[in-house]
Amino acid sequence: QQQVKQSPQSLIVQKGGISIINCAYENTAFDYFPWYQQFPGKGPALLIAIRPDVSEKKEGRFTISFNKSAKQFSLHIMDSQPGDSATYFCAARPGSYIPTFGRGTSLIVHP
């Protein structure tokens, strides 16, 4: 049973474009939604995270949009750069328990 569904599996964007990755969840007990960025040969690193009491959080070119009623959240990368090419994982967690990860999105940003 996949509790966090992430799409698309892969994404190709031109430099300067907007990259959008979506995640949907079922468990209404989830109350923390992080995104992780993973470069080839490296471990995932926390990129940005949101709690359901806000609908949007922005850090530089990265924005999380959160829709509690639809049980969906998404990562937007504005002005995408080749250096953003990586695998991105969404996750969701209930309280202090173990998070559930999405299956990942491989992003390629062409120069």
Added chain:
Amino acid sequence: NAGVTQTPKFQVLKTGQSMTLQCAQDMNHNSMYWYRQDPGMGLRLIYYSASEGTTDKGEVPNGYNVSRLNKREFSLRLESAAPSQTSVYFCASRGRDYGYTFGSGTRLTVV
């Protein structure tokens, strides 16, 4: 540098051999985790340790054992390696905040 250190980085085993993957963190985190990453499957939790002296099974524990040696160290052991255990293994830790810190991974091939 503060963080999570995993050894070895690469390993090739023959079917039936045993090995231990080592993980150490220097951030004084209570919780530690072992994940495996396979193409298209995202990150799957093998075992975790919420605090020193405790360990619990995750989503895919079969064929693995763990030891929380002290607060810093959390090892993963394969008693009799199988080709299905070919994967990239990540150790992670978490402190009072909600984000994980991952190690750089161990790429294991079982032939």
